[in-house]
Amino acid sequence: MSQSLILVINCGSSSLKFGLFPVGAEEPTLSGLAECLGDADSRVVFKADGKKSTLAIAGGAHDQALEAVIEHIRARGELDSVVAVGHRVVHGGERFHASALITPEVETAIEACAALAPLHNPANLLGIRVVRACLPALPQVAVFDTAFHQTMPRAAYLYALPMKLYRDHGVRRYGFHGTSHRFVAEAAVAELGLDAADHGIVIAHLGNGASAAAIKNGASVDTTMGMTPLEGLVMGTRSGDVDPGSLAYIGEKLGLDLAGIDKLLNKESGLLGLSELSNDCRTLEEAAAEGHEGSIVALEVFAHRLARHIGGLATSLDRLDAVVFTGGIGENSDKLRAMTLAKLSAFGIEVDAEANARCTRGTAGVISRGNGPKAMVINTNEEFVIACDTAELAGITG
Ligand SMILES: Nc1ncnc2c1ncn2[C@@H]1O[C@H](COP(=O)(O)OP(=O)(O)O)[C@@H](O)[C@H]1O
Ligand SMILES: CC(=O)OP(=O)(O)O
Numbered sequence: 001m002s003q004s005l006i007l008v009i010n011c012g013s014s015s016l017k018f019g020l021f022p023v024g025a026e027e028p029t030l031s032g033l034a035e036c037l038g039d040a041d042s043r044v045v046f047k048a049d050g051k052k053s054t055l056a057i058a059g060g061a062h063d064q065a066l067e068a069v070i071e072h073i074r075a076r077g078e079l080d081s082v083v084a085v086g087h088r089v090v091h092g093g094e095r096f097h098a099s100a101l102i103t104p105e106v107e108t109a110i111e112a113c114a115a116l117a118p119l120h121n122p123a124n125l126l127g128i129r130v131v132r133a134c135l136p137a138l139p140q141v142a143v144f145d146t147a148f149h150q151t152m153p154r155a156a157y158l159y160a161l162p163m164k165l166y167r168d169h170g171v172r173r174y175g176f177h178g179t180s181h182r183f184v185a186e187a188a189v190a191e192l193g194l195d196a197a198d199h200g201i202v203i204a205h206l207g208n209g210a211s212a213a214a215i216k217n218g219a220s221v222d223t224t225m226g227m228t229p230l231e232g233l234v235m236g237t238r239s240g241d242v243d244p245g246s247l248a249y250i251g252e253k254l255g256l257d258l259a260g261i262d263k264l265l266n267k268e269s270g271l272l273g274l275s276e277l278s279n280d281c282r283t284l285e286e287a288a289a290e291g292h293e294g295s296i297v298a299l300e301v302f303a304h305r306l307a308r309h310i311g312g313l314a315t316s317l318d319r320l321d322a323v324v325f326t327g328g329i330g331e332n333s334d335k336l337r338a339m340t341l342a343k344l345s346a347f348g349i350e351v352d353a354e355a356n357a358r359c360t361r362g363t364a365g366v367i368s369r370g371n372g373p374k375a376m377v378i379n380t381n382e383e384f385v386i387a388c389d390t391a392e393l394a395g396i397t398g
């Protein structure tokens with residue numbers, strides 16, 4: 001019998017990422033990405049053994065992409081080795097404090113949270129349903145972005161809105177990227193030799209979506225994202241924090257209804273909106289180096305907001321041992337890390353410029369010197385966490 005495999009699925013709002021993990025392995029033997037924009041000539045890009053191949057998907061939506069992924073695994077002769085499927089589910093509300101084996105009751109609960117994450121949960125549910133239709137015998141597990149942040153105290157998770165909104169409608173801060181924050185927090189404690197029961201860390205997960213979290217003794221005690229993944233830091237196309245008082249004014253000036261404002265804040269803002277060029281940090285760094293003013297401003301605002309939030313999050317800790325950068329931008333952009341850390345000198349953090357410049361494209365490690373809090377880069381691995389939780393909850397030992 002060949003080695004048991006766990007299929008990890010991350011159905012995002014407009015893309016599908018997957019990985020096929022031998023039980024216990026940190027890296028997938030097969031992975032891929034599909035843009036699910038619904039146009040006829042979308043592609044799934046597969047990566048195996050360092051080689052890339054692409055496959056057209058008719059219709060280019062999540063369900064076609066996922067069926068194409070399953071067919072591709074079948075064609076490789078590996079489908080019979082897949083023993084369980086793990087899904088990233090973005091919103092688990094207050095119901096889920098940990099990952100869960102998917103039962104009809106759990107699925108109903110995920111559906112109930114869809115109103116809180118309308119861009120993410122419906123795609124996550126579609127993934128679960130397509131897998132059930134194609135592979136009905138396999139156990140499926142949901143790994144929630146929100147679960148790790150359920151340890152936040154009420155002072156951190158409540159908005160100063162009428163309490164009735166929380167009681168009757170679940171309006172509160174939930175936080176996201178918990179799977180990444182959980183993995184990176186454990187790795188930081190191990191790599192820095194911190195006491196598992198006595199530490200304080202701030203993690204900045206900077207990808208297309210971005211959030212920072214304060215971790216005290218292994219638990220999340222505050223984070224920058226809120227009821228939805230829009231609050232907090234500047235992101236690729238999301239605004240992060242905006243004065244709620246400005247929204248009626250913007251709506252009136254631009255003739256936008258609430259759906260229009262939602263689109264403006266989620267899709268047209270952030271690095272893209274500020275730079276008027278791109279949501280991609282690499283493109284902005286190249287343009288900034290050539291003097292493109294919009295890109296320079298976008299990076300400045302990104303670093304300012306990030307440093308300000310890191311400082312704020314530190315107030316939930318007894319002590320700041322480390323600031324950790326992760327995600328595509330956090331792991332690769334020495335420029336944004338340097339710009340951010342330069343604003344945190346009040347905390348006694350001293351950047352080691354050479355070590356910072358070395359950390360890119362897979363190289364990670366400590367990027368500070370001196371006796372102050374450490375700054376460091378850790379490569380996140382959300383898919384590995386999903387594979388581990390899936391194996392555990394499905395009772396698979398390897
Ligand atoms: N070498 C690099 N330098 C600067 N930014 C980078 C580099 N490589 C990737 N990025 C940035 O990382 C971001 C994507 O992060 P990632 O974590 O992959 O996103 P997602 O949230 O989709 O998982 C993009 O803004 C991209 O430009
Ligand atoms: C919750 C969230 O923002 O996720 P992503 O970074 O994948 O968009």
Ligand SMILES: [Mg+2]
Pocket residue numbers: 207
């Ligand atoms: Mg990511």
